Amino acid sequence: MDLHELLGKTVTGLGYELVDIEQSPRGRILRVFIDKPEKPGGVDVEDCALVSNQLTRVLAVENVDYDRLEISSPGLDRVLKKVADFERFVGSQINVRLRLPINGRRNFNGVLNGVLDGKVRLTVDTGEVELDLANVDKARLVPKFD
8 A cells, every 4th residue: 555545544534634745755754634624724733633643643553754744734825736725626727737827827816716637717807718637737826915
């Protein structure tokens, strides 16, 4: 079982969503980002502590070598990776960076209109664009401050 699958099973088994995993270059630091969409205000310190305690035990049993485990909420500028993420945040302002440019352009900022047939639909300043989900290198929410 790979690390992503192991962490995903454990986190979802505790009732949370696994948003993302980051590893330092030599795998010494393991960062796990969790969310609980139905919880107003998102995850808090107690949620992170609960997941951290459980993952520490699981990683010890599975002999995963690391120095430090960090559990965090995805933050206001959360990463969008799965189709479900793009569907959940329809109407939000996002930033998308592509792997391969389209007409010389790799970065797009706009309002997310959803995903249709494997294409992310965005309203940008020049109109609506469709970007292949497979070509998306990174997509993030753009936080709004009132």
